[in-house]
Amino acid sequence: MMETQSMVIRLKRHEFDHPLPRVAVIGGGFSGIAAGVALRRAGLPFTIFERSADIGGTWWDNTYPGAEVDTPSVLYSFSYAPRVWSRTHVRQRELLCYLGDVADRFRIREHVRTGTAVDRVEWVEEEQAYRLTSGERDLGAFQVVVSAVGFLNIPRYPEWPGLDEFAGLAVHTSRWPRGLDVRGKRVAVVGTGSTAAQVVPTIAPDCAALMLFQREPGWVLPKLDRDYSEAEKDAMRSPTAQRLNRFAMLWRREKSQYRNAGWRPGTPQNAAAEATARSYIGTTFADRPELAGIVTPAYSYGGKRPVLSDAFYPALLRPNVSVVPRAVDRVTRAGVVDTDGQEHDVDVLVMATGFRTDFGFEFDVISRDGRKLAQVWDGEPSAMLGLMVPDVPNFFMMYGPNTNGGAIVTHLEAQASYIARAVRSMVRAGADRIEVRRRPTEIFNRVLQRRLAGTAFATANNYYKSGSGRIVTQWSDGAILYALATRLLGRPTWKYGGAPRRSRWQDLTRLAHRTSVLARVDTGGVWTTADE
Template sequence: MLRRLLRRRREDPAVAVIGAGFAGIGMAVRLRKAGFDRVTLLDKAGGPGGTWWHNTYAGAEVDTPSVLYSYSWMPWKWSRTHVRQAELQAYLAAVLERFGLADKVRYNVEVKTVQWHEDRQDYTLHSGDGAEIMRAKYVVSAVGLLSDPQLPNLPGIDTFGGPLFHTAKWDSGFDPEGKRIGVVGSGSTAAQVVPTLAGQAKQVVMFQREPGWMVPKMARPYTDVERAALDSRLAQKAIRWRQIYQRDRGQLGGGVWRPGTPQNTGAEAAARGYIERSLAGRPDLIEAVTPRYPYGGKRPIITDDFYPALLLDNVKLVTEAVREVTETGVVDGAGAEHELDALVMATGFKANFLSTFDVTGRTGRSIHDYWAGDERAFLGIMVPEFPNFFIMYGPNTNGGTIVTNLELQASYIASAISRVERARASSVEVREWAADLYDRSVQKMLVGTAFQYENNYYRSESGRIATQWPDGVMIYGALTKALRGPCLRVESKLGACAPAPEKEEVATP
């Protein structure tokens, strides 16, 4: 409260947060708690939720327990152990309302460029047509890692005569009843889509390029007694910390991700047992869905419904990728033709950081040129040459309990901004030596992990692991607390009492 009162003596800095999903909304709340009121969230969607606004496909739900897939500071009376898309979107809308942030969001605004002005010590954000969206002293990217849909460039894809769409752009008017539907992809999304469509479609044909390790989700509705218990903040806190501890115990030192360790061996044995129990009596299916790579080489798929769906008469598994699309169906890699009425692309997302916009830093170089196809960032949050710019869910932060990671990142960013404002400075930037040392340390931790498997989305263009965090959330949290002071350079390039930009120039809503 004292910080807020002192800061009111001068105008708050403008902060632009790009994205209104879990990362962006959590960031806005954290900034509000730190006393910063001139926060604007920008999102290309028509409402809040980020990935949970766009992914409305049949069967969309989390594969992390609901208590963990929510903010620690805003528990919720969830309906299920693993909640579905609509309930998550409603939760995020409720967060905005509770913290008075609903009028701070500008929807249907797509940021394409973010440009630093060294003379003004602030950024200008532009849309795709070059129009200025706003100016801001600080910019936070909260667009996530897996948010830009990836549609395969298949020969003939434009010739298909029926409905064809990506799961992240689900056709709400699509009726699967009585149709022969092809599902291209075999990851987490396909594992949710296939069982749901199977209950309505005449036939579902899934094209699997490579199987993935699967583990049971054990999802179910909460009982009335359990829902009543969720009214207790103390109970939710206890459940949350128990689940974090259980996850961290397996991930400590990257154990579960390192082939040959007891944790990894045990996880793979459990996954094999799940296959054999679920598909008993079908050695053909057991052979088809058992991966040939170590557990953790690709993102494990958490599902209760997929293996049982494969046993249904109207579900067919094709262990070949799609080679080409025709007017009436597809041709698989073995040359077999499959007649279909509709095609659903469960082909994932572009695993490139900041794939939807570009940032120009103080040297005039874009962040993509700086990375040169080799994305890296200090704590996954800050990049040298890019003052006052922060990334949430950035390089080498994927894995573990993601919402907890986002809370840690939001705290770090709010602390960095507060440090600049207390010093009446104009910018904060990570020091090059700190970023290099941190990156080398993380890459050393990744050596020997299953993430090194070549056929996954974890690698950058150079082949280094750019997406994954190799340890538990507690270690990451400790680093976000410890790596502050000397790792960051706070500078005053406009004078100690330089005025902030006029409000109308910032164009906050």
């Protein structure tokens, strides 16, 4: 320890000018905060750019009535920041407060620039860095860029003829207007996914009439959400107990998600889930067999993202709620017309139509060869572990291709650690660029697609597939295996480049300086080795 500290003091005295790479993180939600914590622990300088007025990401944007998580609160949180939750499945406002608390606790907020929408990320070969712009503003050069915007963040607006002429109010659930009052209104909700399943039971009691337009039903399972008892809250105050509970939850999920058993028709796990969903339909709609038929899917369980809700099905039995088992064909000034040609008068049109799922960012990424990342993919998104793309140096994605599913926050923690290790590895190599090798990436994706073959993902109409039918969003196994893969498939798959020629002495001093800076963990001035 004393030798390390002495070396640092000597290097500071010589004042070698070898700055660490600047890292730009785009997005200030779960992914951006996870990246910030990992980069801060690694001693790397970073800036988080967030387009909204504050951090929170999707949980800042999505304020629609009933917004809450589908994953248990204990899992939908960082392992290093446990909390005494009020409910088994936390609601939007409490979750947003949690993210703010984490940002404050780990001193991330001081690195955040809110109200800044990055729209272009372009590699500049002469600088060996990316130049970021926001409109006409130059945000500066950053050697490393992390996309932390996820892939379910850009609202998908239907292209219905006449939508612009609608005389009422049309809203997308992810852009819910503050103060929207539906009392006494005729409301149309389009979509039957997880968002609609939260919106409908929350607003239905206030509506004069609510029409739910369903193009295709989804499988629904009871959520079993509830408030925690005081005894359970007391138990959560023990970090050790909460960590054990978290691991037990992960392990149970791991067993059911190994090779996507829960989503693979013919497995005991898949059969049990579908039987539970069918029983739920039969019990809830015992007196409404025609409605039971309308909400029963024709595809195998797991073909689309299952809906978890205790309130959605009962809401469909309300006298002021009707299910229209048809898609919307067009919009008129007075309402919507379904595919059978029937017009429905509407005051408020709610589009629970989800998000773009093509991994198209709201900013252009221009790589070293001048091509946009979208051109590199050409409609077939793929990456090493969803994180790195060959020939796109120093660029990382969180929640990238084939990383959806399972305990997503656990995935994000593993991805953030991978990024920090990659940048540290580049620093220690004395390089200016780090890239992932093409051959290992191709092998990884071939193996991944083989493990996804035979799942219900491939058979249903869903957002999981590209135009060719290749599954581009889903991970093939559980969160624990994914975290292990990020450890094993790191350094052996990386390559370095771009370092200018220097003398051996310059290389040694540059490496020593960077290593010494990395060795300092922000623990109140305590110096330690990088591996502790």
